[in-house]
Amino acid sequence: MTLTAVILLGAFHGINPAMGWLFAVARGLQERxxxxxxxxxxxxxxxxxASVALVALVVGATGSLVTGTALSIGAGVVLVAFGLWRLLSTRHFRWVGMRxxxxxxxxxxxxxxSAHGAGLMLLPVLTRIPAGHHGHAMSGGLFVAGIHTLAMFVTAGVVALAVYEFAGLTVLRRAWFNLDRMWAVALVGAGVFTLVQTAW
Incomplete structure (x- = not known):
């Protein structure tokens, strides 16, 4: 997984309404x-x-304690399992009230x-950051998390402003694409890709 893929994944998270832009639009419309x-x-x-960086820090901290291969296999299994859970689950986390x-x-x-496994999607690239010096692995992971989040932030901002200015929430009620299911499939796909890549 290249840095370009990390940026594209961040953009995908930015498009996903479950990651926050829908909430931002709702707050904007509520307060006009x-x-x-x-x-x-x-x-x-x-x-x-914070969610993604937590995963990056854990990977950076344990990189010297486990082999890259074992961590990659574990990451692949976690991705597939978490993706299948999200794909088959009908329960969603809800917050009480909007204020x-x-x-x-x-x-x-x-x-x-964290519930949607945002950091888990970065495991394929995080596990391939050279361990070398302990601090280098952790700073490399935080850099990846930062670039990923910046792409997510920019994309979410563009989508949120476009929806707020031109569409409003009424359009979303008429035409809704289930990105949560797409996200779960992407998790499973990334896990399978990680396992296949590790096997080779």
Missing amino acids: SRDRLLQSLPVIALGHL LSLGQLAAWSFLMS
Whole structure:
């Protein structure tokens, strides 16, 4: 998985309404304020970054304790299992009420990103960062997490503003594509790809 793939994956997360842009639009429409929408997006991105960075730090911290092959196999199995769980699950995490503080919004984003396995999708690239010096592996993982989140933030911002300005939530009620299922299939696909690549 190249850096380009990491950026594209971040863009995919940005398009996914479950990752936050839909929530930002809802807050903007509720308050009839574009500023409220724009205020929400960086906080949502911060929660997403925290979720992804946590995975990157764990991989960086354990890289010297386990072989890359074992970690890749484990990552592939986790991706496939988590993807199948998301694909077959009908339960969704819900937050009570829409009037949240910025801290609560960041926590919501962290929980949603973690629940959807955002960091897990980066395991194929995180497990291939050269272990070398312990600090290099961790800083490399955080760099990947940062680039990924920046792509997610930009994409989510563009989508949120377009929906807020031109469509509103009524369009989403008429034409809804289940990105959550697509996301689950992508998780399974990434896991299978990781396992096949490790086997070779």
